[in-house]
Amino acid sequence: MKRRTFLTIAGAGGAAAILSFGFVRSSFEEAAAGVIYKELSFLKLDPEGVTKFVSDFSKNKEISYRLTVKGYALLGISSSRSGKVNQLVSSYLLSTDFFANGMDERNTVRYVGLYNPYTRPCTHPFSHVHYPA
Numbered sequence: 858m859k860r861r862t863f864l865t866i867a868g869a870g871g872a873a874a875i876l877s878f879g880f881v882r883s884s885f886e887e888a889a890a891g892v893i894y895k896e897l898s899f900l901k902l903d904p905e906g907v908t909k910f911v912s913d914f915s916k917n918k919e920i921s922y923r924l925t926v927k928g929y930a931l932l933g934i935s936s937s938r939s940g941k942v943n944q945l946v947s948s949y950l951l952s953t954d955f956f957a958n959g960m961d962e963r964n965t966v967r968y969v970g971l972y973n974p975y976t977r978p979c980t981h982p983f984s985h986v987h988y989p990a
Contacts, residue, residue: 885911885923885924886908888926889930890907890908893945893946893949894907899962900955901962902965902966903967903968907949907968910949913971914971925941929942948972950966952970953969954966957969
């Protein structure tokens with residue numbers, strides 16, 4: 858075996874070991890909170906609300922969904938490249954008071970309750986009433 862081949866294989870193995878260690882070490886809650894903070898870095902988020910949302914959100918999701926989101930968080934995949942990350946961030950925003958407060962980015966975004974269109978009254982967050990003049 859040539860030295861260059863050995864170093865390539867060893868490097869790939871080392872990178873895989875580091876990624877798998879990070880994957881095993883982090884929890885879904887940490888990964889999902891990290892994704893939310895990263896995607897919504899332009900907003901002031903309530904840390905307790907993010908933690909509570911992730912806890913409530915994870916109760917309804919299967920293990921495969923949680924593992925996929927953990928992997929996406931580890932690889933740094935954004936909502937523009939993943940539907941699952943987009944769903945997570947969209948669900949968080951719909952579960953907060955962001956739209957009720959007129960989408961004002963200066964206010965702290967607080968978690969209200971897990972968004973369920975069948976149990977919560979319709980707020981129609983994309984109505985012209987909510988958009989700033």
